[in-house]
Amino acid sequence: MGSVVLGQSPNSPHGDLALVGGTIYVSPAEEPIRDGVVLIQGGKILAVGSRAHLQVPQAAQVLDCSGLTITAGFWNSHVHFFERKWANAATIPAPELSRQLQDMLTRYGFTSVFDIGSMWENTRQLRGRIESGEVPGPRIRSTGEALVPPGALPSETVLNMMGVMKFPAPEIADAAQAAAASRKLLDEGVDGIKLFASSPRGAPLPESAMQAAVSEAHRLGKPVFVHTNTSADVLAAVQAGVDIVAHTTPHSGPWDERILAAMKERRVALTPTLTLWKYYLRHDRVSAREQIADTEVGQLRAWVAAGGTVLFGNDLGAVEYDPTEEYALMTEAGMSFRQILASLTTAPAERFGESKQLGRIAAGLQADLVVLKEDPSRNIRALTAVQYTLRDGKIIYRASQ
Ligand SMILES: [Zn+2]
Structure with missing residues (x-):
């Protein structure tokens, strides 16, 4: 897998990106998916699910999110x-x-x-x-x-x-x-x-x-x-x-x-x-x-x-x-x-009338995501421990460590 450049689309043939291995809060109302995968294509969420059920396309660029927590932007x-x-x-x-x-x-x-x-x-x-x-x-x-x-x-x-x-x-x-x-x-x-x-x-x-x-x-x-x-x-x-x-x-x-x-x-x-x-x-x-x-x-x-x-x-x-x-x-x-x-x-x-595009992690919505270093359900302060911020499937912030 190649490296993902800040603010750029990944270089894979279809621009696919896969966030693999994190705990995913798809919405505040649902139980989190453990060891999950978020597939992103063309700036939108293509699919979200557990790694056991969702195949990562070979062409996709993989962002390892093991041990991390993912929420909507x-x-x-x-x-x-x-x-x-x-x-x-x-x-x-x-x-x-x-x-x-x-x-x-x-x-x-x-x-x-x-x-x-x-x-x-x-x-x-x-x-x-x-x-x-x-x-x-x-x-x-x-x-x-x-x-x-x-x-x-x-x-x-x-x-x-x-x-x-x-x-x-x-x-x-x-x-x-x-x-x-x-x-x-x-x-x-x-x-x-x-x-x-x-x-x-x-x-x-x-x-x-x-x-x-x-x-x-x-x-x-x-x-x-x-x-x-x-x-x-x-x-x-x-x-x-x-x-x-x-x-x-x-x-x-x-x-x-x-x-x-x-x-x-x-x-x-x-x-x-x-x-x-x-x-x-x-x-x-x-x-x-x-x-x-x-x-x-x-x-x-x-x-x-x-x-x-x-x-x-x-x-x-x-x-x-x-x-x-x-x-x-x-x-x-x-x-x-x-x-x-x-x-x-x-x-x-x-x-603000954007719930069809934003606010949840679901197929068809824009890929605005936050990847956190810890699970904020255990400690609310983890909401500020951001590893990556993505907008439209592009990494717009990456923590230096
Ligand atoms: Zn004010």
Whole structure:
């Protein structure tokens, strides 16, 4: 067998690749296949099964996965390409761009991401360079610029300290402005809309403004994400018809029955971003950090207990890249390995209308896969111990050891 080159299709006659010998979680709902085989052809999964039942074609390039664990490629449904490192994405040298995508995403197994707040034109160019095959990277969906009520964003000084590039966010105060700003972004091709429900320095966005943005997005079948600062924001946004609540809100106390019932009834999904709030309090007293951590974990625990949908999302770009602590906090909230795996695979694929192509390991789906060094059903931290990340059957990340 020959060697597999990063970002390239294998050189076998039919482009076949076989992942042989691993433990395969084909979906979070099914028992894993031990000593399994995943056959890949033309970027898609041709077959999956146990080695005893599935013959590896002689022409296929074999990737030995003995002792390793294989899952579908991970989604991160709350990231931002707004750090200064992504500015002028069209001109960043390919090797550097590739390293940056690896450091933030592919080394942790993310093959699909939803960027919910960045400069749309810049993110579109970044995506274009990945899609052209110039640099290996994940599938990117983006809302482009977030729509904000006046005063919602931190000052320029703070944004600069956060490492965020300078770009204008459209300000909206009423339904007419919300509809116009949404339409403009949707005309420019964004994949969803992101709203800030309130501003620490002004009035919250009226529910009618959120409704106007929602109806523009839904007319095109696109989702609406909301940044929430408080429980009241969550309730207002959910009533206005948003699809994804982008944060827990530990600063305003636990979520009560009324909020949980409204979220459940409207079938929203949540990206918990648990690490974020702890991270923002890293200069504060231990007791303050612990109180926030307890409250956010409690909110997620209550949402999961209510049967709510969770999409993995940790606000990458605003926090350190390693998602280990996020997985640990999700576990603390009572989520099992299979529930966390669903939040990384099947739940986002379904929510974003891609479950026929992505989210599971099954014949006919795209070969987006993560190969882990250990089985995360035994230790959730193994979700970050990535050996290979594959997108469309190509290895886009390979651990050096
Ligand atoms: Zn965010």
